[in-house]
Amino acid sequence: MPTSASVPLPTSPQPSTRRPGLDAFRAEAHDFVAAHHPLRAGAESPSDEDFSVLPEKTAALEQRELESALSWRRTAYDAGFGWIDGPVEHGGRGLPAAYASAYRDVERQYEVPDEAYTRFSVAILCPTLLSHASAALREEVLTPLRRADTVACQLFSEPDAGSDMASARTRATRDGDSWVVDGQKVWTSGAHYSRVGLLLARTELGTRRNAGLTAFLIDMDQPGIEVRPIRQLTGGSSFSEVFLDGARVLDTRRVGDLGAGWQVISTTMRYERAIIGTDGGVDLLLARRLVDLARSRDCWDDPGIRDAVGEIVAHGRAAALMTQRFLDQADDSGIPGPEMSLSKLMLTDNLLRISSTAQRVLGTGFATDSGEAATYAWHQLALTTEGLRTGGGTDEIMRTIVAQRVLGLPRS
Ligand SMILES: Cc1cc2nc3c(=O)[nH]c(=O)nc-3n(C[C@H](O)[C@H](O)[C@H](O)COP(=O)(O)OP(=O)(O)OC[C@H]3O[C@@H](n4cnc5c(N)ncnc54)[C@H](O)[C@@H]3O)c2cc1C
Incomplete structure (x- = not known):
């Protein structure tokens, strides 16, 4: 861990004193990201995509990706896009959460480095520290964490x-x-x-x-x-x-x-579940790839496959709307509520539906890397979905939280 002496604190970005309108902010964000990365190409076919929700890397690839992810975070931070809804005294821009969400939507449209390397540090640990750490500790570590000088x-x-x-x-x-x-x-x-x-x-x-x-x-x-x-x-x-x-x-x-560690990790887990739960959209994107796959295998006319895809899209849309309602009704603490466990559960349930439908389309090809288009990618999705179901709390634990803390059912 770098101490405050060993890590030179960067100059905080100078936030503008006036708040831009959301559309002007989006345009500013597009200009900034486009100056560094190309637009994400629309995938024509699912042939060589990686559909893993927890992708696997070789050590060399991981190192390369890590370096570019850290470098991109620093660039974004120094340009004032590193902590859009964070407190100004810690280098944030002090804008409402809707601006941070708009920025994430913009980034998704470009080939930016994988943010998974800094997700825990930036999106989970920093807000936890804001709620629980002493002023001195916040002062020491928040900027290096947000700027990816330190990874946690x-x-x-x-x-x-x-x-x-x-x-x-x-x-x-x-x-x-x-x-x-x-x-x-x-x-x-x-x-x-x-x-x-x-x-x-x-x-x-x-x-x-x-x-x-x-x-x-x-x-x-x-x-x-x-x-x-x-x-x-x-x-x-x-x-x-x-x-x-x-x-x-x-x-x-x-x-x-x-003795207050339980409260600290409860906050952390809520942020973690909210991040997984608000990743809805990945299921709808995969549903489109599923249609491409079914077409390429001449089985898009199969009513069973069509029903399955329809169910996936309906669940994905319902989950996205429900999650948005949860976010709109969030309290002033900014800490995600227990209902985000339902969002995580709905996403991982839908990913399971997607991989089992891909399995129906591919048959035995699902379990072998035959070199045929996308076979390996769909198989990886099935394997890594299990990791996403377990990490951050298993399905059973999510159901217990929803039953007791959202629906108010009695403890058994
Ligand atoms: C991809 C991934 C990344 C992870 N990253 C981290 C990390 O960075 N840091 C970290 O600390 N941990 C991490 N974990 C660990 C993760 O949080 C645990 O795996 C998870 O909490 C489940 O714990 P366990 O594996 O010990 O299973 P167990 O707790 O032993 O559970 C085994 C089974 O019993 C069920 N079960 C257990 N208790 C109950 C209950 N009360 N009611 C009903 N069913 C129950 C579970 O649902 C599960 O099916 C990660 C896990 C994964 C998969």
Whole structure:
């Protein structure tokens, strides 16, 4: 983790004092993005696209993409597009969320580098820190995180504490002005290139399960931390096991109050689910590719395939409208509500419908990379959809949240 001394803080972009109209802002955003990247070409056929929702990369490709993703974030930040709805005192532009959303829509139309590398740091950790971190910690880390000078990962899950994070056993013991951390984390996405991790650790023994937990922002690059990549069924290694053995973190890097780690990670998880849930649109895009696929296989006249595609489009549209209503009704805290779990669930359900329809179209070709158009891409979609269903909370956990916290049903 870079300290404030080791990472030179960039000059904050100078926000304009007047608020542009949304259309003028969109035009400004188009001009800016178009000056750096070409427009995304409309896909003529699904032949060589990658439909993975959690794409796999070789180490060399990952390194190249990481560098260009970080470089693009810095360029955007320095031009005033790095934190459109963020607070001005932390380099944000202080504009309403609708402007940030408009900017994302503009970026989607261009061949910009993959934002997945900085999604946790930028879109999940920064708003969590805004809600929970001390003023000094916010001052120290928000700008480097938003500008991608520092990339972060999420150190929550443990071998016996995935869905049930309140069972976390990784221990932090006070030692002067620091904490000494021992334990093991697992499934940590991006741990191998992250410089800090948002760590959930038990600081009080003998307390109620989620009461004795505290969150810290720990340096990943230190002798007490070992990162071991996990080989996934898709062939890649996008996440790792992380072993902490006498790792150290300063108390000034504590996020929130002592014993308030549960509240901190609850905020983080809400942002994470909202991000997955608001990625609706990917299912409707894939539905179009599905029609292309069915046409190319001469089965678009099959009523069963047409019904399945119709169902996918109907679910996708309904989910998009429902999610928009949730966002419109959000409270002033800006923290996404528990109803975003329903958005995540509806998206992943629709991705399952899509891959099973592709399977019907492709038959046995679905499971083999025969070199025929798109076969591999659809297979990868099916494999990676399982990851998206699990990461950020499994379907069962999402259903429990919806039942108890959205519908108000009693706990069983
Ligand atoms: C792609 C991906 C990226 C990830 N990235 C990260 C990361 O960066 N950082 C991190 O900390 N973690 C990460 N995770 C871990 C993820 O959060 C956990 O896998 C998830 O919370 C489930 O935990 P588990 O794997 O231990 O499964 P378990 O909790 O053991 O669950 C096993 C099964 O039991 C069911 N189950 C468990 N409890 C209940 C219950 N109370 N009611 C009903 N059913 C239940 C689950 O739904 C599931 O089907 C990632 C996972 C994936 C797939």
